[in-house]
Amino acid sequence: MKLITHNMLTSKCLKGVVTGYPLAINATNIKVTEVDFNPEFISRIIPKLDWEVLWRAADSIGHSDGLPQTIEPKFEENSDFLKKAHKVLLEVEIEEGNLVCPESGRRFPISKGIPNMLLTEAEVQ
Amino acid sequence: MSRRYLMWFAHEHLDFRHAEMQSILSMLKIPIKFVEKPSEHQPYWIVDLPSETCVKQIAARSVLLKNCIELWSRAKSEAQLHKNLNSAVKNISNKWIIPNVDNEISDTHICPCQLLEVCSDSKKSFKVDVETFCKHFTMKEKVDKIEKFSYLPLHGPVKLNKPDVTLSYIEFYGVDPNNVPEEPCDLFFGKWIADGQRDLIQVHSLKKRQFIGNTSMDAQLSVIMANQAQIASGDIVLDPFVGSGSLLVAAAHFGGYIWGSDIDYMMLHARTRPTRVGQKVRKKEESIRGNLKQYGIESKYLDVLVSDFSLPMWKESLKFDAIITDPPYGVREPTEKIGIERDNYTLSEHHLDNHIPSKVEYGLPHIYSDLLNFAARHLNMGRRLVCWYPVVRDEYLEEQIPTHPCMKLVSNSEQVLSKLTARRLLTYQKISDDIPETPHDTRATVHNFRDRYFAIGEISRREKKERRAEELANSAIYIKAKQDRSK
The missing domain is CATH 3.30.2130.30 (VC0802-like)
Incomplete structure (x- = not known):
């Protein structure tokens, strides 16, 4: 699972959970794969992100090196910054671990890079 | 000029x-x-x-x-x-x-x-x-x-x-x-x-694709869908019933970045029974990601997730540029969501880790109702939802097509599947952000394909049997008459 996906996921489907965002990450296996750099796409996606959530997520798995905590105004022109954002968003992946609901503590396992967001039948009753 | x-x-x-x-x-x-x-x-x-x-x-x-x-x-x-x-x-x-x-x-x-x-x-x-x-x-x-x-x-x-x-x-x-x-x-x-x-039909042919499922969409129709969804370079695309990801191959080919989700854990992990004749076990490289790698477009892969479409998972503010999907029709793939008929069901803690939840029927009318509501909420303005909709040909009326006040139907094309059935490729464009407070319910107009499909199949099977019996009887009489004459 990439951090761009983490930035968009919630656990609000759980009963009693209000926002369910952001999910905490417990990673046991992280890999970095190479992905073609597309500066237009990165510039377009950044305004849609919760940057603070991204930074904290990257920090929690030890990949926040050199990543600014806030976005500067003309970030589209800073290719160095776009490359760093690209790496954190698309190249760093959690292979094994858990996503944890911030309100209820419910764990969603990630195996072979695929998060399992299914609830149990007891939870949807 | x-x-x-x-x-x-x-x-x-x-x-x-x-x-x-x-x-x-x-x-x-x-x-x-x-x-x-x-x-x-x-x-x-x-x-x-x-x-x-x-x-x-x-x-x-x-x-x-x-x-x-x-x-x-x-x-x-x-x-x-x-x-x-x-x-x-x-x-x-x-x-x-x-x-x-x-x-x-x-x-x-x-x-x-x-x-x-x-x-x-x-x-x-x-x-x-x-x-x-x-x-x-x-x-x-x-x-x-x-x-x-x-x-x-x-x-x-x-x-x-x-x-x-x-x-x-x-x-x-x-x-x-x-x-x-x-x-x-x-x-x-x-x-x-x-x-x-036209060459893409061969290049993306399912015959040579690593990972396919029982209902993978053929290459040509997938490309038509990506075109009707107007997917351009850098777009964010979602298939909420992703299966083996065949629609996303075409989407990624045109530069879309793709997310997929499906309720079927075994499918996304490529652990279902192989679809190809003669293949006993799934290979290691078989996955949606593996398919994109095969075509050199792995960079367009974002993620796939195991999730139940009937429950919200994406954050409210997330907007997609296109949603393309082929929902299950309840015939070759089941229409399911998580649930249990029993009341007060509980699950003990030590069962939780490897638990596979039970599922209940998620009827086609509910699926389309949820799909249109989801698209109205999560599409960028002016962008499109492209999805298949199965129909019984004799009973099809345009009024059956699901509607939503924020989604305008821009095209509706038929692909004939059999003498009795067809599916229609529906393309909706988001025309309004004024989403109704209570989820819009399209169910009243949508018929349940699964029920109709099997009901009609039953009749035609019986008809066929009766016709055959009649023919046999006739030919028996004919033979007898002939024999009588020759005597």
Whole structure:
């Protein structure tokens, strides 16, 4: 699972959970794969992100090196910054671990890079 | 000055031709003018388009388009074609001569000689391709046909492999192979500009794809869907019933970044029973991601997630550029969501880790209701939801198609599946952000395909049995009568 996906996921489907965002990450296996750099796409996606959530997520798995905590105004022109954002968003992946609901503590396992967001039948009753 | 072109289409998926082309034209913002009214019986359009660049842009997207030529002459008889071209050599007015404006057929129009002159340079190599539809000719006959164009001012050398200019001569003998006329009913001559994306059908063929499932969408239809969803480079695309990810292959091919989700854990982990005949176990590289890697577009992969579409998972503010999906119809793939019929069900802690939740029916009407509500909420304004919708052909009425106040139906094309059933490719465009407070319920108008499918199948099975019994009885009587007579 990439951090761009983490930035968009919630656990609000759980009963009693209000926002369910952001999910905490417990990673046991992280890999970095190479992905073609597309500066237009990165510039377009950044305004849609919760940057603070991204930074904290990257920090929690030890990949926040050199990543600014806030976005500067003309970030589209800073290719160095776009490359760093690209790496954190698309190249760093959690292979094994858990996503944890911030309100209820419910764990969603990630195996072979695929998060399992299914609830149990007891939870949807 | 706009130019005249002949667009030649593959003679299949006729109901999709306009839908695909209109989507491409509106995405690329290219105006089109029909010189002749298109007809379903003819696999070609004669159109005015702004420039050659536009033609190439269109051809780079369309999978139903075979090729596109700059039209120099079109006629109803061979003599007329040569007459037009002969006159064209002398037409220095720099525009088309149209003798009779009221005539709907453009068979007497004469093109400006400038079109020919561009190709007449003695340094430009050329060749002439002869294509005949619905009739076969030998190479010798084709060469004879080419010789008849010797009056054209082409001064360059002939070169069959990669010439500077490819001229195209087309004879069309209709579409009925059992009733081929002696003379062609339509003839065309012009300069070849570009081929459509027919090659993609082979390149993305399911036969050679690593990971497929029982209901993987074929390559051509996937490309049509990506076109109708107007997926462009850098778009964010979601398939909420992703399965083996066949729709996302086409989406990623056109530059879309893809997310997929599915309730089927085993499918996303490629641990379901292999679909291919003779294959015992799934290979290690089999996955949606593996498919993208196979086609060299792995960089467009975002993620796939195991999730239940009936429950919200994405954050409220997330907007997609396109949603393309083929929901389960309840026949070959089950329509399911997490649930249990029993009350007060509890699960002990130590079972939790490897628990596979039980599922209940998630009827087609509910799926479409949820899908339209989801799309209204999570699509960018003006962007599209493209999805399949199964119908029983005899009972189909346009009113059955699900509706939503924020989603406008822009196209609806039928693919026939069997004598009784079909599926329709629905394309909706988001036209309003004014989403109703209570989720819009489309269920009232949607029929349940699964129930109808099996009910109708039951009747026809019984009918078939009865008919066979009757035939048998008749033939028995016949044989007996014959035997009696011979006695």
